[in-house]
Amino acid sequence: MVIRIKIIGSEKIYREIDVSEISIRDLFRKLGLTSSEYVVLKNNIVVTEDDIARDNDEITIIPVKSGGS
Amino acid sequence: MSLTDEELVRYDRQIPVIGYENQVRLKNTSVLVVGLGGLGSIITTYLVASGIGRIVVVDHDTVSLSDLNRQILYDTSVLGKPKALVAREKLSKLNPNVVVETYVEEFTYGFGERIVRDVDIIVDALDNWETRFIVDKLAFKYNKPLVHGGVEGFYGQVTTLIPGKTPCLRCIFQIIKPVKKRVNVVATTPGIIGVIEANEVLKLATGLGELLVNKILVYNGLKNEFTIIEIRDVDCRICYEE
Numbered sequence: 001m002v003i004r005i006k007i008i009g010s011e012k013i014y015r016e017i018d019v020s021e022i023s024i025r026d027l028f029r030k031l032g033l034t035s036s037e038y039v040v041l042k043n044n045i046v047v048t049e050d051d052i053a054r055d056n057d058e059i060t061i062i063p064v065k066s067g068g069s
Numbered sequence: 070m071s072l073t074d075e076e077l078v079r080y081d082r083q084i085p086v087i088g089y090e091n092q093v094r095l096k097n098t099s100v101l102v103v104g105l106g107g108l109g110s111i112i113t114t115y116l117v118a119s120g121i122g123r124i125v126v127v128d129h130d131t132v133s134l135s136d137l138n139r140q141i142l143y144d145t146s147v148l149g150k151p152k153a154l155v156a157r158e159k160l161s162k163l164n165p166n167v168v169v170e171t172y173v174e175e176f177t178y179g180f181g182e183r184i185v186r187d188v189d190i191i192v193d194a195l196d197n198w199e200t201r202f203i204v205d206k207l208a209f210k211y212n213k214p215l216v217h218g219g220v221e222g223f224y225g226q227v228t229t230l231i232p233g234k235t236p237c238l239r240c241i242f243q244i245i246k247p248v249k250k251r252v253n254v255v256a257t258t259p260g261i262i263g264v265i266e267a268n269e270v271l272k273l274a275t276g277l278g279e280l281l282v283n284k285i286l287v288y289n290g291l292k293n294e295f296t297i298i299e300i301r302d303v304d305c306r307i308c309y310e311e
Contacts, residue, residue, distance in 0.1 A: 008296055008298065009224075010289065010291065012294075012296075036244060037242075037244055038243070039241060039242055039243070039285065039298075040243070041298065043301075044298075044301045045301045046236065046240060046241050046243070046300060048243055062226070062285060062287055062298060064219060064226055064244075065219040065220050065221035065222075065224055065225050065226060065252070066196065066197060066198055066219050066221065066244075066250070066252060067196050067220045067221045067252030067253075067254050068104050068106055068108040068109070068193070068194050068196040068218065068219060068220060068252075068259070069104065069106030069107055069136075069196035069252070
């Protein structure tokens, strides 16, 4: 019952959480992530915060940057 | 269209790499660059230097002193002047063969509709999601490839969107509440991300190499890391919207 999480930020963080299923929204809360500017992929497929991560899923979280000026 | 004698000399170090036909392809390509800040400075400079035929640039802002740590098109003598006009002068001096079309305008949907249909490729050099999503919508409406880049601090990302092959920007970047905010950045980050965006344009125009299509390149300048994340199919809600 493990969901693997990879955060590609200023550090690459790899974590596993022991739950059978969790919504992306709740996963963010659990990880203490608050900003809305992320790309989230479940097994390389883009998902929304309403999607559910289940056992053996790999969640990749990329904090995206909005600047350009 | 062929190359003039002057162009054959100007691109003498590039033609052996990409080939004569591809240099002509660059000359026949028109590119819209939205935003003339840190990213736009770099993107336009390299596209004009490399021999893109026509470049359309849009920015309503004027040059400020605090722009000069990263916006390499400008210097202290042009403070207060419209960026688009300064850019036209500087880019035309760099390569007079390139048609540089400039607009001192805010990029709205209505304005974008007038210019997007007449370009081959669009490049996002913007600093906010709201306008990016307008550009995104127009790119998919008019079936134009869109190269996205974003920066902050020592970090950035690039991806290339192609209608029919990739989801649109809004479907990948699920920004819940886009807000305009001040973004701080070191001088080199827009340089690196802007060059990668310009390189995507060169590949789009020539067909050379591999694009960042269905891939996000994530840059970490503090760790010298370039990470490429692959994206598999996703239902796109915006791409084909009327």
